[in-house]
Amino acid sequence: MRDLEFNNCVDEHADGVYRFILKNIGHIEDAQDIVQTAFEKLWINRNKVASIKAKSYLFTVAYHQMIDHIRKEKKETNIDSYEAANAKVIYQKDPELKQLLLAAINELNPTQKSLVLLKDYEGYTYQEIGEIMNLSESQVKVYLHRARIFLKEKLVHFEKVAS
Amino acid sequence: MNINKTNYESFFLLYIDKELSASAEAAVEIFVRENPNYAIELAGLQKAKLSPEIIAEKIIFNNKTLLYRLPELEASLPQDFKNKLYKTAATNQPTNFNFKTKAALISIAAIFIVFFSYHFNQSTALVSLPKPSSQLDKSNPIAKSKFPKPVKSNSGKSIKFFNAQAKREVKNLKNRVNPAKESDTLLVKLNSNVPINHTTSIGTNPISILNIVQEDQNNSSIIYKSAVIQSEMITHEPLVDAAINTEAKQYRELEIDESDRSLYIANFEIDGTAFRGLSRKFNALLKRNRLAN
DSSP, rough: OOOOHHHHHHHHHHHHHHHHHHHOEEEEHHHHHHHHHHHHHHHHHHTTGGGGGGHHHHHHHHHHHHHHHHHHHHSSSOOOHHHHHHHHHHHHHHHHHHHHHHHHHHTTTHHHHHHHHHHHHHHHOOHHHHHHOOHHHHHHHHHHHHHHHHHHHHHHHHHHHOO | OOOOOTTTHHHHHHHHTTOSOHHHHHHHHHHHHHHHHHHHHHHHHTTTOOOOOHHHHHOOSSSSGGTOOOOOHOOOHHHHHHHHHHHOOOOHHHHHHHOOHHHHHHHHHHHHHHHHHHHHHHHHHHHOOOOOOOHHHOOGGGSSSOOOOOOOOOOSSSSOOOOHHHHHHHHHHHHHHHHGGGGOOOOOOOOSOOOOOOOOOOOOOOOHHHHHHHHTTTGGGSOOOOOOOOGGSSSSHHHHHHHHHHHHHHHHHHHHHHOOOOOOTTTTTEEEHHHHHHHHHHHHHHHHOOOOO
C-alpha cells in the first residue's frame, strides 16, 4: 500500500470507523484517538495489508482498541449504570422511535452493540463481522438475533408505556 | 424450505439481516402473506433495526489531516548527513570509592613504596663503585676493563694510597707478564724505609700506579730504577682477574660495614632489619601459596 492508497483509505473509511466507535463508546475524543491508532497501525503494516482488506483491518483494529478502552473505563466508572440512567432521561424527553431505538441500543452489552452497529451501519455479513470481532459465524448469528429480539421487546414495551 | 410457527423467528431475523438466499427470502415473503398475524412480528423486528434515516445521519471525522500521510512528512535526511549530526558524549563517570577501598589502595601503595625503597637502597649500595677514568679509556686499551680510578694525594709529597694489597698486585703483574720478554718488563723497587700510609683502598690499576710513581720521582720517597712498560706485551686477563678480586673484596667490605639498615620515608624511619624479616616471611608465604596452587 502506497501513500496515495492509504490516503484514499482515510477518505473512504475514516468516517465509518469513527462512527462505529463513537456510537459504541459515546465519547468524541476517545473515539478520535482510537481511529487515529487504527490508521497508525494500518500505516505501520501497510506492506502486509492489501488495499481490499484495508477496511476490514481498520474495523478490526478499532474494535479491539475500543474493547481495551471499555475495559479500562469500567475500572473507573460503571458505564452501564451511567448509560441506563442517560437512556431513561432520553426516553422521557424524546419518545420518538429513533431516540428510543438509540437508547435501547445503548442498553446492549458491548458485543451486541458492536454487532448491531457493524450490521446496520456498515452492512457487513456475519462472516465479516466474525472476522472483525474474532467470533464464529454462528456466534455472530446467535448474539445478533438476541440483540434484535431485545431491541424489539424494548420498543414494544415503550410504545405500550407511551400509549 | 419449510417455514412454520416454530422456526419463523429465525427466518425473520435472517431476512432483516439480508442473510438469506433469494429463494429463502421469497419463501419468507410468501409465509407472511399467507399468515398476516406474523407480519406484525416481522414489522416489529424491522423496527428494531437501524433505519436508513438514522444511518443517513452524518457523523464525520473532522481531523482527517491528522491521518493523511504526506510525502513531505515522510521526508528524511540521508544517512551520511545524519552520521555527521550524531554526537557521542564521553562517558567519564567519576569513580566513587568508598572509605574501605580508599584505605586499601593507600595501604597497598604504602607497602609498594616501602618494599621498593628498601630494595633500591640495597641495590644502590652494591652498585656504588668508582667509574674508570675517561682519559685512561682513550689512551690505554687496558683501561677499558673496570679498574678504579687512581687517586692523587693532595700534599704531593708522598703516595698514600699504596697499600700492601697494591704491592701484591704489582708483584703479580710482574710475574704474569709474558716470560719470553721478561728482561724488558717492569722492574720496580720500593724503598722499605719509607712509611706508606694508605688511606684509601682504591687504586689497583698497575699502569696507573706506575704513572703516579713516575710523578713522584723527585721526592725520592720511592726509589724508581727503571720502569719500562710495553703495554702491548701485557696481557689483559691477569689484570682483569686482579681487579675483579679487589672489587669483590670491596663489595664484601661494603656489605659487612653496612650497620645502619634503617629506611627513611619522608620523616618516618623504619627499622630495616625488622622490615627485612617481614618481607622474607611475606615472600615465603607467597611462594608457599604459589606452590599450593
